[in-house]
Amino acid sequence: MTSRHDLPAFGRRTLLRGAALATAAGVAGAALPLMAPAAFASAADPDQLFRNGRFAEAERGYRRLLRENPENAHAAAQLGYIALLSNRFDAAETFLSRAVGLDSGDVVSKRRLAECFVRQDRHDRAVPLLRQTGDQRDAAFATVFAGLRGTPWRIRGAAGTRVPFYTLDPVPSVEASVNGGKPKKFLLDTYATLDLSPQVAEEAGLRALATVAGGVVDNRPVTLYLGVLDSFRIGDIEIRNIPVQWNDVQRPPLPDGSQPAGAFGTTIFYHFLTTMDYAGRALILRRKTKSRQQRPRAHDRLPLWLAGDHYPCTVGNLGDYGPRMVTVDTGGIGHALDTTVEIAEKIGMEVDYDHPIEQPGNKVYPITADRISLGSAVAHDVHGHAADKVFPGFPGPGQSAQFGFDLIANFTHEFFKPFAITFDYTEMSLSIARG
The missing domain is CATH 2.40.70.10 (Acid Proteases)
Known part of the structure; x- marks a missing residue:
């Protein structure tokens, strides 16, 4: 599925990205500098907490703002988005509907509310919302969803x-x-x-x-x-x-x-x-x-969030940096890690500037990470890529412009080879067990 900005290519990654409702992940947000964990842990601003992936703390802050001002459309929208990231559909529908009611021009919340219905296979409820955004892509998917006859999925x-x-x-x-x-x-x-x-x-x-x-x-x-x-x-x-x-x-x-x-x-x-x-x-x-008996045994059960319709997110570490938000993208060919040059340099990764991989409007460099981990699932001396610029679905501080929160990395194919990974979108957990 492609992102809102369509088919990003990266290194040897040429898999097509789907398109369905990736725009539901889009949100206007400023690119922020990386913050050390001690710095953002004490932040009181719910927007800052959200950008740093501190969703539970951010939710408490937005609820406080909404209690103080029941017409705070931004707080309602963010509460709906946080709920959607965790597949808490009732709360997502309640707060996103409230946000749209308070601000009829909030196209992002309309898309997210549509995504809330799509994830529940209630595509008929998504159709009118997508037709209201004025976006041709949204209209195209509304047409497809309207073409589903009877119960989908x-x-x-x-x-x-x-x-x-x-x-x-x-x-x-x-x-x-x-x-x-x-x-x-x-x-x-x-x-x-x-x-x-x-x-x-x-x-x-x-x-x-x-x-x-x-x-x-x-x-x-x-x-x-x-x-x-x-x-x-x-x-x-x-x-x-x-x-x-x-x-x-x-x-x-x-x-x-x-x-x-x-x-x-x-x-x-x-x-x-x-x-x-x-x-x-x-x-x-x-x-x-x-x-719970069906759920496989695992060394770790990590939190799982879903941004848009196809970006699984959890928390991971690059060496001793983290845990911070990362994406889980199993389609990366021939490497284990994607990040940015800024992040790689910040944490002391070796960046091979002598062998750049040219991309349209971007340069990507080979990197070697001493250690990366998802919980207790650890890989050493892994090969990856670091990009000069952030693009859709790729980690970095500027990624807040797409998701609203920052990512430090993408964990991909080579990292997972020794493991079995289980995606539980009911309990919203990612389990990792060594094979």
């Missing part, structure tokens, strides 16, 4: 399924079937929604209900075609009546040189208790249940 089949990885590199892939066809190879990427190649879309008989601009890749504009897929089967589980997109961007080839059929990630993952078992080389999907 109907899940059939087994209570759970385990599908072996067809490949581990360049990123994990599994077999899945589109509209009852033969199984095909799909890349797994937590930064993806459900994306098909144009050949697979044609074979499945898909019809584009809308199109949106998908940015520029290899100096040519990309068009995203949006439609509704009747059936997507992964192992013993079938999902019916779901939004889908396709385009002609070349994806990373499979080891045999063939092109994958597409990619899928977080929008499917959050409908299940999902484990990417890197060590055991399998994708495990379990139907959601309130029982």
Whole structure:
């Protein structure tokens, strides 16, 4: 799925980003300097606390502001956003609706309220909100959501399924079937929604209900075609009546040189208790249940937040710096870490300025980190990339302009290889266990 600013490319990462409601993550915010943990821990300003990922403290501050002034639209909007990040849908709907009622021009809150409904598969409630923003992309997705006939995201089949990885590199892939066809190879990427190649879309008989601009890749504009897929089967589980997109961007080839059929990630993952078992080389999907017995044992259970519709966030450390907010993006090819030059230099990482990787309007440099960690899951002497500039979905102090909060890093493919990672979007936790 692409971000609001469309298809960012980074180093060897060429997976397509989905588009569905990434704009729901957008928020105007100033780029702030990095702050040491001791500095932001004592901050009283809820906006500052929020930008530094101190969501519980920020929420208390916004509630205080709203008690003092019930017409404080900004406080209501932020309370709704914090709730949305944690999938607390009732609170998100209450406060985002209140924010829109107080400020009818608050387009960001309308998008976030639409995203609140989309995550609950209540797309019909999202349609009028997206049509009110005046944005062509929002209107395109409203058209697609209105094209969902009957109940969307109907899940059939087994209570759970385990599908072996067809490949581990360049990123994990599994077999899945589109509209009852033969199984095909799909890349797994937590930064993806459900994306098909144009050949697979044609074979499945898909019809584009809308199109949106998908940015520029290899100096040519990309068009995203949006439609509704009747059936997507992964192992013993079938999902019916779901939004889908396709385009002609070349994806990373499979080891045999063939092109994958597409990619899928977080929008499917959050409908299940999902484990990417890197060590055991399998994708495990379990139907959601309130029982904790289904949840796998793990060394750590970290907090999980979801920004937009496809940016999983948790807290991590770069050496002794942290814990601070990071993204979890399993689709990074050939490396374990993304950060910025500013952050890398601040914490003393080795930056290889002699071998820059040229990107449109940006330069990326190889880095080596002595140690990075998510809880007690630790990797040493890891290779990564540091970018001169921040772009959508990439960590850095300027990222507050997209998400409203700062990120220090993105943890990606190579970091996860010794582990099994489980995304629990009911309890909003990220579990990591060594294989």
